[in-house]
Amino acid sequence: MFPLLLILFILLPIAEIYVIIQVGAAIGPWWTILILVADSIAGALLWRWQGRAVWKRFQDTLAEGRMPHREIIDGALVILGGALLMTPGFITDIFGIIVLIPPTRAVVRGTIIRSFAPATMARVAFVRVRESATPGPARRVDQPPPPEMPPG
Numbered sequence: 001m002f003p004l005l006l007i008l009f010i011l012l013p014i015a016e017i018y019v020i021i022q023v024g025a026a027i028g029p030w031w032t033i034l035i036l037v038a039d040s041i042a043g044a045l046l047w048r049w050q051g052r053a054v055w056k057r058f059q060d061t062l063a064e065g066r067m068p069h070r071e072i073i074d075g076a077l078v079i080l081g082g083a084l085l086m087t088p089g090f091i092t093d094i095f096g097i098i099v100l101i102p103p104t105r106a107v108v109r110g111t112i113i114r115s116f117a118p119a120t121m122a123r124v125a126f127v128r129v130r131e132s133a134t135p136g137p138a139r140r141v142d143q144p145p146p147p148e149m150p151p152g
Contacts, residue, residue, distance in 0.1 A: 016089035023090065036088050043085025043093070046100050050078045073109050081105075 024032040058071040077099040084096030098104045 012091065013089075016091050019090045020088075036090075039093050040086050040088070043082060043096060043100075046097075047078065047082030047085060050100050050102070051075075051082070054078050070109065073112060074105060077105050077108060 020032060020036075023035075027035075054071060054074045058068050058075060061068040061071050081096045081098070081100035084092040085100065087093075087096075099108055
């Protein structure tokens with residue numbers, strides 16, 4: 001967990017600053033700022049559009065009486081993508097676009113499901129085995145069942 005946080009909060013901002021400086025040196029500071037502002041605005045619009053689409057699919061799935069597994073993951077990815085696109089920087093913008101565009105979001109969702117499924121299945125199996133092994137109230141086989149209580 002610590003290496004991920006190190007990358008997220010220390011190395012990523014340093015990389016973003018480096019890329020912004022390099023782009024600014026190549027095309028000029030004003031063009032760089034204009035691209036970053038336009039990128040944030042486009043990201044907010046894409047975020048709103050995809051957020052509405054995911055919310056509609058979530059509601060439709062619930063209305064059909066099914067569990068919205070895919071829609072929940074998509075909703076979290078859309079929120080993440082919007083936040084990344086509105087964060088100034090080119091690296092976060094790339095990752096934001098990846099999780100906001102439906103075809104690439106499906107790839108990310110599949111990767112998430114594949115990486116968490118074994119651990120989840122192991123937990124479910126452990127709980128089921130533990131519950132089935134937990135004995136109920138002790139009763140001998142040759143004992144008659146307890147009498148039912150009269151209504152009262």
